[in-house]
Amino acid sequence: MLEVDQIEKSFPQPDGSRTTVLEQVSLTVKEGEFFTLLGPSGCGKTTTLRSVAGLETPDTGRIGVAGTDFFNSRRNVFVPARARRIGMVFQSYAVWPHMDVHDNVAFPLKVMRPKLRSEEIRKKVRRALETVHLAEYEHRPATRLSGGQQQRLAMARALVMEPRVLLLDEPLSNLDALLRETMRLELRRLQREAGITTIYVTHDQVEALALSDRLAVMNRGKIVQVDDPRELYHRPQSSFVAGFIGVSNLLTTTAKSDTAPGEIGAVEWRDQTLLAVMPRGSRQGAQMVLSVRPENISVTQVNGSVPQEGISGQSNILLGNVAESQFLGNLTDVLVQAGGEELRVYGSPERVLSVGDRVSMEAPHDACLALPAE
Numbered sequence: 001m002l003e004v005d006q007i008e009k010s011f012p013q014p015d016g017s018r019t020t021v022l023e024q025v026s027l028t029v030k031e032g033e034f035f036t037l038l039g040p041s042g043c044g045k046t047t048t049l050r051s052v053a054g055l056e057t058p059d060t061g062r063i064g065v066a067g068t069d070f071f072n073s074r075r076n077v078f079v080p081a082r083a084r085r086i087g088m089v090f091q092s093y094a095v096w097p098h099m100d101v102h103d104n105v106a107f108p109l110k111v112m113r114p115k116l117r118s119e120e121i122r123k124k125v126r127r128a129l130e131t132v133h134l135a136e137y138e139h140r141p142a143t144r145l146s147g148g149q150q151q152r153l154a155m156a157r158a159l160v161m162e163p164r165v166l167l168l169d170e171p172l173s174n175l176d177a178l179l180r181e182t183m184r185l186e187l188r189r190l191q192r193e194a195g196i197t198t199i200y201v202t203h204d205q206v207e208a209l210a211l212s213d214r215l216a217v218m219n220r221g222k223i224v225q226v227d228d229p230r231e232l233y234h235r236p237q238s239s240f241v242a243g244f245i246g247v248s249n250l251l252t253t254t255a256k257s258d259t260a261p262g263e264i265g266a267v268e269w270r271d272q273t274l275l276a277v278m279p280r281g282s283r284q285g286a287q288m289v290l291s292v293r294p295e296n297i298s299v300t301q302v303n304g305s306v307p308q309e310g311i312s313g314q315s316n317i318l319l320g321n322v323a324e325s326q327f328l329g330n331l332t333d334v335l336v337q338a339g340g341e342e343l344r345v346y347g348s349p350e351r352v353l354s355v356g357d358r359v360s361m362e363a364p365h366d367a368c369l370a371l372p373a374e
């Protein structure tokens with residue numbers, strides 16, 4: 001539906017040079033899909049979104065919706081923002097304070113050419129306000145709405161134009177934590193009901209996982225992985241993604257043999273041989289980062305006989321000492337000192353572990369991912 005094909009963008013610097021902020025950014029968003037751009041501050045998410053909106057002109061590449069080019073550097077096409085029929089909601093959703101709710105939503109329709117009949121405007125505003133559950137506030141001054149309601153008003157203002165694509169840039173980040181969570185569910189419901197193709201920008205990985213059909217992780221102006229939330233979480237393709245999405249223990253290791261991608265292979269970590277799922281192009285001697293999630297490690301206090309470290313059956317076993325242990329209600333968050341590094345492990349809430357306890361950690365081989373070192 002929406003295609004971004006190899007866009008590049010650089011900005012001039014005060015010293016006269018240029019910095020590249022987007023490098024070969026390509027993505028395809030399907031009809032009705034909720035697609036998220038996720039990445040650390042400054043990685044190029046907003047520049048990508050603004051390029052789709054027509055507020056920024058890439059240096060090269062192509063952007064199109066449903067087969068129509070909005071931007072094409074080779075054919076010299078640039079469709080201005082107002083002609084793209086794209087709805088936008090930004091972090092500072094800035095409702096117009098001197099207008100009531102109805103007029104805020106009606107405004108984009110009133111400036112449309114050819115002019116709409118006032119009856120038609122009223123009908124469209126009513127429908128948009130019903131979609132965001134604000135119909136009963138139609139005549140209230142916009143400034144007398146709560147933060148969450150103002151957010152929904154901004155959504156109504158974007159939806160009233162019946163846009164082909166909706167762009168949302170950190171629309172929840174001005175809300176407090178509790179409201180943010182409620183609005184997150186609300187936003188997804190709204191998007192699903194309206195069936196509208198959406199691109200969402202955030203640096204909050206929880207928000208991204210919760211909302212998205214698929215997401216693109218960006219780093220330093222490049223898209224590093226595009227997948228659905230489960231795949232991204234369980235099968236990160238780089239240590240950057242493993243570290244950015246959720247919590248991962250990342251250990252620097254060396255491949256002990258050539259292994260086909262997706263197969264279990266051996267790596268060496270501090271004199272221990274461990275087994276892990278290997279990535280593409282893992283050659284003997286290559287540096288690899290072994291990534292393992294805290295919830296995939298089970299931790300047991302060592303009493304009496306000490307288990308052997310290394311490979312055991314279907315698991316890797318390491319020994320260590322508890323450096324910190326915090327009871328969090330549904331789990332115990334444990335830091336274990338092992339081989340000069342600290343590993344994070346989520347233990348059962350019933351198991352009481354104290355600082356200094358000798359423990360063994362066990363992780364199944366298929367939950368240990370070897371990733372290319374960056």
Ligand SMILES: Nc1ncnc2c1ncn2[C@@H]1O[C@H](COP(=O)(O)OP(=O)(O)OP(=O)(O)O)[C@@H](O)[C@H]1O
Pocket residue numbers: 011012021039040041042043044045046047048203
């Ligand atoms: N008009 C501009 N002139 C110069 N540099 C710019 C301009 N706009 C953005 N940049 C730079 O481009 C890079 C990418 O910015 P962008 O706003 O796209 O990042 P982002 O991922 O959305 O970050 P954030 O989450 O902080 O909003 C940053 O280094 C930023 O400083």
